[in-house]
Amino acid sequence: MVAAGENEGVRMTMNLTEYLSAEWKPALGCTEPAAVAYAACLAAGQGRGEPRMARLVLDARTYKNCHAVGIPNSGHKTGVLWALALGAVLPDPALGLQIFESVTPEALERATRLLDRGRWMPRVPSSISTAPLPPKGVWVGR
Numbered sequence: 037m038v039a040a041g042e043n044e045g046v047r048m049t050m051n052l053t054e055y056l057s058a059e060w061k062p063a064l065g066c067t068e069p070a071a072v073a074y075a076a077c078l079a080a081g082q083g084r085g086e087p088r089m090a091r092l093v094l095d096a097r098t099y100k101n102c103h104a105v106g107i108p109n110s111g112h113k114t115g116v117l118w119a120l121a122l123g124a125v126l127p128d129p130a131l132g133l134q135i136f137e138s139v140t141p142e143a144l145e146r147a148t149r150l151l152d153r154g155r156w157m158p159r160v161p162s163s164i165s166t167a168p169l170p171p172k173g174v175w176v177g178r
Contacts, residue, residue, distance in 0.1 A: 076123030
């Protein structure tokens with residue numbers, strides 16, 4: 037919408053409801069762990085077989101927001117490692133930020149086995165480092 041007042045130039049206004057409807061995406065649980073799981077599911081879907089390891093590079097705020105938050109349908113599991121491991125074994129990234137709807141007892145068992153291997157590495161680059169920052173993202177190895 038465009039509006040103009042008597043003593044003003046042209047100014048833009050927006051319909052906040054329309055804007056939020058276009059930008060808002062439904063999520064199940066906290067959005068940061070859901071985003072980590074969704075990214076892991078997308079990355080894992082690029083290979084074949086059971087994932088063996090994963091590397092996650094994320095910013096400090098996302099890590100903090102994932103650290104102790106509960107993951108829906110997981111039997112009280114918490115944190116970024118569980119989000120990463122569950123996402124890597126969940127079958128369908130089409131759920132987006134509602135990915136935890138597809139958590140099953142079998143997925144929990146598979147994620148537990150993955151975490152027991154100890155090859156799941158979140159990395160939070162220091163903002164005071166002089167080294168170039170790695171790109172944020174998820175890499176899943178098979």
